[in-house]
Amino acid sequence: MSRMGWPRIRVAALSIIALFSFWISAATAQIDPLPSWNEGSVKQAIIAFVTAVAREGSPDFIPESDRIATFDNDGTLWIEQPIYVQFAFALDRVKTLAPQHPEWRDKQPFKAVLDGDMEAVAAMGEHGAVDIVAATHAGMTPDDFRTIAKEWLATAKHPRFGRRYDDLVYQPMLEVLAYMRANGFKTFIVSGGGIEFMRAFAPERYGIPSGQIVGSSIVTTFERRDGRPTLFRLPKVNFVDDGPGKPVGIDQHIGLRPVAAFGNSDGDLEMLQWTTETGGRRLGVVVHHTDAEREYAYDRDSKVGRLDKALDAAAQERWTVVDMKRDWKVIFPAEAR
Amino acid sequence: MSRMGWPRIRVAALSIIALFSFWISAATAQIDPLPSWNEGSVKQAIIAFVTAVAREGSPDFIPESDRIATFDNDGTLWIEQPIYVQFAFALDRVKTLAPQHPEWRDKQPFKAVLDGDMEAVAAMGEHGAVDIVAATHAGMTPDDFRTIAKEWLATAKHPRFGRRYDDLVYQPMLEVLAYMRANGFKTFIVSGGGIEFMRAFAPERYGIPSGQIVGSSIVTTFERRDGRPTLFRLPKVNFVDDGPGKPVGIDQHIGLRPVAAFGNSDGDLEMLQWTTETGGRRLGVVVHHTDAEREYAYDRDSKVGRLDKALDAAAQERWTVVDMKRDWKVIFPAEAR
Known part of the structure; x- marks a missing residue:
């Protein structure tokens, strides 16, 4: 470093700054931020x-x-x-978990989900949705839930x-x-x-x-x-x-x-x-x-x-x-x- | 820019990089991140x-x-x-608001606050604290509350x-x-x-x-x-x-x-x-x-x-x-x- 005199450093620095400024202004002039x-x-x-x-x-x-x-x-x-992605996830989870819940075959809203009767699910409204969320989103740690959601999204x-x-x-x-x-x-x-x-x-x-x-x-x-x-x-x-x-x-x-x-x-x-x-x-x-x-x-x-x-x-x-x-x-x- | 040949730019760039590296290593060697x-x-x-x-x-x-x-x-x-700062704020607010609340003179926990009887305030525990928070922290917009808190902190x-x-x-x-x-x-x-x-x-x-x-x-x-x-x-x-x-x-x-x-x-x-x-x-x-x-x-x-x-x-x-x-x-x- 000491081998470089200050004037030379200064010239070099200014050259580089000028160079970068040129690149940047050229880039901003050309690049459309919203090409789609x-x-x-x-x-x-x-x-x-x-x-x-x-x-x-x-x-x-x-x-x-x-x-x-x-x-x-x-x-x-x-x-x-056609339905919120998270709702599609919840319906798939009900199907995945069904073998561990034989009682769901006769219990709403799970029966409707397993029968693929979306109109019946929709008719149960918020009440049905809350039961589905409780069965598919709760009873685990946040980490475990995130892992389940990630695995579902991947497939x-x-x-x-x-x-x-x-x-x-x-x-x-x-x-x-x-x-x-x-x-x-x-x-x-x-x-x-x-x-x-x-x-x-x-x-x-x-x-x-x-x-x-x-x-x-x-x-x-x-x-x-x-x-x-x-x-x-x-x-x-x-x-x-x-x-x-x-x-x-x-x-x-x-x-x-x-x-x-x-x-x-x-x-x-x-x-x-x-x-x-x-x-x-x-x-x-x-x-x-x-x-x-x-x-x-x-x-x-x-x-x-x-x-x-x-x-x-x-x-x-x-x-x-x-x-x-x-x-x-x-x-x-x-x-x- | 075009007036600078590439070799010269390259030399200049390398010099600057070397210079910065030196500064950075010198700085990290010298500066104590936790001087206090x-x-x-x-x-x-x-x-x-x-x-x-x-x-x-x-x-x-x-x-x-x-x-x-x-x-x-x-x-x-x-x-x-000696007390949480926010509690000091709440007590001061009770005093500031007291003229608008003549009923506080006979109503706990406000009476104790206005009498400066901190032991009585403390004895009322969580129940008293909730009433004080309700009277001093609620009933306004978050913006207004923040303004009040800022003004208090400034004085x-x-x-x-x-x-x-x-x-x-x-x-x-x-x-x-x-x-x-x-x-x-x-x-x-x-x-x-x-x-x-x-x-x-x-x-x-x-x-x-x-x-x-x-x-x-x-x-x-x-x-x-x-x-x-x-x-x-x-x-x-x-x-x-x-x-x-x-x-x-x-x-x-x-x-x-x-x-x-x-x-x-x-x-x-x-x-x-x-x-x-x-x-x-x-x-x-x-x-x-x-x-x-x-x-x-x-x-x-x-x-x-x-x-x-x-x-x-x-x-x-x-x-x-x-x-x-x-x-x-x-x-x-x-x-x-």
Whole structure:
């Protein structure tokens, strides 16, 4: 080091800095951050928002610590038709566990599940769902549950697309997540789905760590079992992170009001309102499933992912509505995991 | 750029790389990451752990995504004597609000608080505490509560040290937080204290964002008030993040088992067990308050921050016990905020 004189070091350093600046500006000029989005007002709205709030000196600048973006999961980041993925998991688990529960052959809602009578399952509503969740999601440690969910995700296939469920994530949304993170946003999932189920795939699939996943949960207790400290999942609802529960879950887990929120159904209405109905530049995005050919088309009358009030609110509150058919060049990642 | 030939760029680049390497190695050789810690086995244990798990190729290497470190707050990161800071806040709030509540003059536990009869307040136990929390922590939005807490912290002074409470954080622990983060750890607070109270100062004071604070909470609801989306704090306990609640809170918020945990009382026992009683290299640290002169000396018989079972467990489980008097060169930051 001492052999290099300061002037030479200085020249060298400046040359390198100039070189890097050139590379960086060349790169940013060329690279489209959202290549799977068709050009148009929606893509433009997302980029304009990110640029406006992340650029130092912009009138809409938001400091990095406040750049909180929340994303619903089912129907916003991955497929939710014909039934929620987690519900498909629960039904498969009932079938897997049935040999250990001969009584299920005559006991609802299990009988209906084993008979494949989905209409009967649906007719039992929330009550049936709670029994199924209790039988398939509780009575084990969180670690064991995550292992079971991972094993299922590695083998189960979507009935229409024949691909792993975690391959049926939306490529354009993966790009939004990466783009926002590259601009200093912290990305969170805020979903009605089970927090522990999402932890089985979301960290790896979306690049969102476990601690940034907010979801519904059942009660977990801590006790010593066989002399070892153990967490144990009980068949009792702890928190429902849906509708008005979403702003509450956000407050509990994040403690900051988001500045951008992405959803696709009425369950996201309150999160979108909480995010956007305030001073300052905000972004509310609703993914509208309009593509029956490449994915599904559904909104006001759908049993799963119903989008009715939130679609009206989107017009009124000037949220950005993604028309999947028009705005997305591709739906799913080309490559399998 | 094109004016520079490739050979010259290459030489310049290599020179700069060599220069930086020199600086970095010189810096690491010189800078003590824990300057407020006296040399000894405790300081050595912390540095040895961090080095062992963060160094690629080490047999104890832990990938960055799993480097989760949890810290109790009261008595571990800041002062907790003669009463918990949040309790001092609540008592002051009762006095501030008293003119609006003439009925408090004859109603317990408020009468005892207004009379300054701390023994009577203590005698009422949990029941009295719940009423005080309800009166001082609920009935407002989380934002309003945080503003009130911030204003109090900016003016209230510790009775013995005459300094702001958020100046009575432990300088050696601030260094541990920074040191661990510099080595790829994510630092979390896991405290029996109120999550919303901590959010009023912890992000700025400890460099720990709101979303990495786990604490006790009261129920919060979401509703529209005067046409605006509003969160509202209710006088009802939601979650107690203490003792066996700490591993549960960790599971809810973080979803990963910590590899390092710092505490100072029996309320941290289960968190320390949950962190260390597993395979792989782990770090459990107990701060033992042994310095009556510079701070306080208390353990087995203390009403606040009682350290009894966890001190026995520390010997048995070979946790690292900080002897404050012996191990800490300074207690509080020299400079005021």
